Amino acid sequence: MVSKEQLNAALARQGLQSVAQANIRDIQTLSKALEQESGEPFIHLEMGVPGLKPSDIAFEAEVEALKGGCAAVYPPNAGIARLHEAASRFVKAFIDVDVAPAHICATTGSMQGTFSVMMTMHHANPAKDTVLFIDPGFNVQKTQAQIIGLKGEHFDVHHCRGQQLLDRMEDILRTGKVCLIVYSNPNNPSWICLSDEELQGIGALATRYDVVVLEDLAYFAMDFRKDLSRPYEAPFQPSVAKYTDNYVMAISGSKAFSYAGQRIGTLAISDRLYVREYAPLGAFGVKSWGDFLSGRVLYTMSSGTAHAPQHALAAMMEAAVEGRFDFVAEIREYGRRAKFMKDVLLRHGFYLVYDNDLGAPLADGFYFTTQYPGMTDIELTAELMRYGIAVFPLESMGSDEQGVRICTSFITDAQFPLFEQRISAFAADHR
Amino acid sequence: MVSKEQLNAALARQGLQSVAQANIRDIQTLSKALEQESGEPFIHLEMGVPGLKPSDIAFEAEVEALKGGCAAVYPPNAGIARLHEAASRFVKAFIDVDVAPAHICATTGSMQGTFSVMMTMHHANPAKDTVLFIDPGFNVQKTQAQIIGLKGEHFDVHHCRGQQLLDRMEDILRTGKVCLIVYSNPNNPSWICLSDEELQGIGALATRYDVVVLEDLAYFAMDFRKDLSRPYEAPFQPSVAKYTDNYVMAISGSKAFSYAGQRIGTLAISDRLYVREYAPLGAFGVKSWGDFLSGRVLYTMSSGTAHAPQHALAAMMEAAVEGRFDFVAEIREYGRRAKFMKDVLLRHGFYLVYDNDLGAPLADGFYFTTQYPGMTDIELTAELMRYGIAVFPLESMGSDEQGVRICTSFITDAQFPLFEQRISAFAADHR
Numbered sequence: 001m002v003s004k005e006q007l008n009a010a011l012a013r014q015g016l017q018s019v020a021q022a023n024i025r026d027i028q029t030l031s032k033a034l035e036q037e038s039g040e041p042f043i044h045l046e047m048g049v050p051g052l053k054p055s056d057i058a059f060e061a062e063v064e065a066l067k068g069g070c071a072a073v074y075p076p077n078a079g080i081a082r083l084h085e086a087a088s089r090f091v092k093a094f095i096d097v098d099v100a101p102a103h104i105c106a107t108t109g110s111m112q113g114t115f116s117v118m119m120t121m122h123h124a125n126p127a128k129d130t131v132l133f134i135d136p137g138f139n140v141q142k143t144q145a146q147i148i149g150l151k152g153e154h155f156d157v158h159h160c161r162g163q164q165l166l167d168r169m170e171d172i173l174r175t176g177k178v179c180l181i182v183y184s185n186p187n188n189p190s191w192i193c194l195s196d197e198e199l200q201g202i203g204a205l206a207t208r209y210d211v212v213v214l215e216d217l218a219y220f221a222m223d224f225r226k227d228l229s230r231p232y233e234a235p236f237q238p239s240v241a242k243y244t245d246n247y248v249m250a251i252s253g254s255k256a257f258s259y260a261g262q263r264i265g266t267l268a269i270s271d272r273l274y275v276r277e278y279a280p281l282g283a284f285g286v287k288s289w290g291d292f293l294s295g296r297v298l299y300t301m302s303s304g305t306a307h308a309p310q311h312a313l314a315a316m317m318e319a320a321v322e323g324r325f326d327f328v329a330e331i332r333e334y335g336r337r338a339k340f341m342k343d344v345l346l347r348h349g350f351y352l353v354y355d356n357d358l359g360a361p362l363a364d365g366f367y368f369t370t371q372y373p374g375m376t377d378i379e380l381t382a383e384l385m386r387y388g389i390a391v392f393p394l395e396s397m398g399s400d401e402q403g404v405r406i407c408t409s410f411i412t413d414a415q416f417p418l419f420e421q422r423i424s425a426f427a428a429d430h431r
Numbered sequence: 432m433v434s435k436e437q438l439n440a441a442l443a444r445q446g447l448q449s450v451a452q453a454n455i456r457d458i459q460t461l462s463k464a465l466e467q468e469s470g471e472p473f474i475h476l477e478m479g480v481p482g483l484k485p486s487d488i489a490f491e492a493e494v495e496a497l498k499g500g501c502a503a504v505y506p507p508n509a510g511i512a513r514l515h516e517a518a519s520r521f522v523k524a525f526i527d528v529d530v531a532p533a534h535i536c537a538t539t540g541s542m543q544g545t546f547s548v549m550m551t552m553h554h555a556n557p558a559k560d561t562v563l564f565i566d567p568g569f570n571v572q573k574t575q576a577q578i579i580g581l582k583g584e585h586f587d588v589h590h591c592r593g594q595q596l597l598d599r600m601e602d603i604l605r606t607g608k609v610c611l612i613v614y615s616n617p618n619n620p621s622w623i624c625l626s627d628e629e630l631q632g633i634g635a636l637a638t639r640y641d642v643v644v645l646e647d648l649a650y651f652a653m654d655f656r657k658d659l660s661r662p663y664e665a666p667f668q669p670s671v672a673k674y675t676d677n678y679v680m681a682i683s684g685s686k687a688f689s690y691a692g693q694r695i696g697t698l699a700i701s702d703r704l705y706v707r708e709y710a711p712l713g714a715f716g717v718k719s720w721g722d723f724l725s726g727r728v729l730y731t732m733s734s735g736t737a738h739a740p741q742h743a744l745a746a747m748m749e750a751a752v753e754g755r756f757d758f759v760a761e762i763r764e765y766g767r768r769a770k771f772m773k774d775v776l777l778r779h780g781f782y783l784v785y786d787n788d789l790g791a792p793l794a795d796g797f798y799f800t801t802q803y804p805g806m807t808d809i810e811l812t813a814e815l816m817r818y819g820i821a822v823f824p825l826e827s828m829g830s831d832e833q834g835v836r837i838c839t840s841f842i843t844d845a846q847f848p849l850f851e852q853r854i855s856a857f858a859a860d861h862r
Binding site: 015021023025026047049050051052053054058059062063066067069070071072073074075077107108109111112115119123140143144146147149254258259260261262263264283284285286287291295296297299300301302303304305306307308309312 | 446452454456457478480481482483484485489490493494497498500501502503504505506508538539540542543546550554571574575577578580685689690691692693694695714715716717718722726727728730731732733734735736737738739740743
């Protein structure tokens with residue numbers, strides 16, 4: 001569909017020497033350019049863009065807020081009281097954890113949330129200059145640390161789960177240089193889910209070594225092996241928040257509520273961490289961790305986030321908490337697509353890279369990882385691009401494995417036959 | 432209205448020892464707390480919250496964009512093409528400067544714009560570690576530099592205008608440590624407006640010393656002494672962009688379009704600066720200044736800004752450029768309020784701090800500065816708070832002068848008699 005020459009020329013036009021240099025947005029730009037050039041529609045599996053229509057509840061809340069005049073008035077730095085209240089209730093209903101409304105912050109997507117947490121750690125405790133990433137992970141969070149001036153440590157969770165995971169972490173924490181532990185759960189890209197025992201161990205380590213855990217819950221309630229959809233009823237979304245006071249949960253509107261376009265997320269900050277004082281913050285005229293994050297970091301980064309989308313997220317959370325809106329039912333669609341694509345790939349000689357979760361089968365969800373024998377992940381990414389399929393190589397996600405990430409959000413039922421046909425053609429050419 | 436004891440108790444509850452420690456949001460919080468406690472409405476002159484209703488054009492554009500499904504889809508890191516095109520035309524129509532649409536970036540308010548420019552300079556040229564602020568200025572921009580890890584230099588423009596201003600700047604630029612010059616024009620808080628001759632000199636210095644100028648046009652077209660409202664007709668909004676290639680203009684939706692609540696602004700980046708390559712940026716896999724700002728800084732800070740408000744600002748700019756929407760007519764209201772308040776204050780023994788603009792009377796606009804004889808600015812801020820009037824002390828804005836900033840945006844016609852009555856009571860008690 002696309003020749004090697006066309007691919008290289010398109011890379012050069014973006015100022016890239018190879019696919020290895022591309023970040024996720026670069027891959028998207030590249031695939032769109034090739035799509036235009038070849039005149040053939042690509043199957044976009046590279047990026048975690050939610051492919052579902054958001055709830056009307058959100059639309060109605062935005063329109064009502066705009067009619068009420070919110071567009072003219074600065075939102076508070078850390079967000080509106082309505083969203084604080086709704087997110088606090090949401091955390092209680094679906095994680096079974098208590099976070100005071102005053103310790104919720106609205107952010108311009110979880111991207112701003114994680115940036116602001118890293119920036120806060122950078123200033124709160126300058127002696128600890130390292131972020132520990134549990135890999136594979138969202139590589140942009142490493143760029144965040146680099147831009148802020150923090151160092152990064154990381155290890156691949158694939159070959160160490162359970163007690164091994166905790167031992168590996170403790171080896172790194174013993175250096176005394178780590179200020180923050182970052183992971184997503186479910187994991188992007190491998191879709192493994194940390195167990196309650198692992199989270200309990202991580203929490204205990206965070207307390208013992210006085211390190212904050214930033215738990216990225218971008219894929220909230222998307223471990224579809226369990227029904228996490230019922231408010232105030234077990235099972236709940238697992239979280240380290242049950243096991244330490246040193247936590248921040250990043251809860252995004254992007255994936256769980258299909259609201260990525262309005263860039264709205266929340267941080268739920270441990271009540272104890274929020275009020276904890278750090279002497280170095282005195283240089284900024286504040287004392288507590290939370291006041292610094294809200295009054296100095298979020299203030300100077302953007303002076304709060306857009307007003308109307310805060311009402312949208314609050315309205316959806318309120319409806320979810322009150323049992324009027326089953327947000328999990330909507331996103332279960334991603335699991336169905338994952339199952340279909342895995343079946344096609346396995347039938348054509350591909351294998352799953354991260355292929356089990358503590359011995360159990362992986363959940364079908366927003367992402368999974370796959371590879372074709374005898375190729376590097378960069379080679380596979382480039383080759384699949386030639387067959388009109390855009391994916392993202394694991395190399396750039398801190399993985400020790402060779403493979404690519406598949407996101408299930410953007411493929412439509414109508415594209416299912418095309419996917420099978422292209423994978424089949426790829427397999428025939430690479431036997 | 433409020434006793435000294437009540438004031439001190441309210442300060443203590445916010446963790447502040449005195450008004451001197453308060454930032455602009457702290458002052459607002461304090462005045463709202465005292466308002467609630469005293470049961471008397473305050474006159475809020477402390478914060479630059481636009482007090483006007485935004486145009487229906489914005490509302491309609493947001494609703495249409497939401498109906499079109501923009502809420503689900505990530506916006507590009509640097510914003511949507513429609514806004515790039517609209518802002519490029521807006522810059523041509525009202526400043527008479529050419530900036531390519533590809534060199535416009537959408538930001539979460541100009542606050543994110545200035546933060547991202549400082550962060551970009553921090554990494555583009557680490558040897559130059561200092562930002563030069565022309566004071567008095569928006570003190571939060573100094574906090575931005577501090578959070579990013581840049582040093583600050585500043586001087587007060589009050590006693591040096593014209594050639595003196597340029598001499599003073601050149602003394603500082605000769606050190607070779609300055610990467611960025613920051614000012615707002617019209618100036619917040621003094622409302623002085625740099626002349627074309629001054630801007631020409633600043634541009635020449637920026638070119639000679641290879642320094643970037645960040646021109647904060649938060650109060651776009653608000654020098655009401657001139658009619659800047661006609662697209663593609665002189666007079667234009669003055670800008671340093673006419674005199675150097677080393678510039679970034681921050682054009683905000685907050686004040687000129689009364690759209691602060693939706694946190695939407697734009698950066699218009701010099702075509703030459705955007706593509707200029709800086710070797711240290713190679714550590715992030717990019718080369719050019721603009722690609723770093725867009726693809727690394729804006730990406731990691733928030734992954735773009737909310738989708739629907741981008742359509743709102745674009746629609747207002749399109750209408751302004753096409754002569755369908757006179758945005759200047761709307762905001763001229765601020766000038767009328769300034770004139771009323773200045774008259775009241777001068778009749779009651781107050782004087783204007785920054786009282787002339789290169790010998791000519793200051794424009795009436797969004798801000799002005801005033802003082803009462805025999806007081807420090809902290810004393811005056813605290814005392815006026817007791818009479819139910821919230822203002823902001825100049826001390827925290829890098830001014831060498833004693834005085835307070837008055838913002839004209841939030842007082843209503845209905846409050847005019849109350850303002851006069853309270854100022855009169857204050858004057859009677861402080862004779």
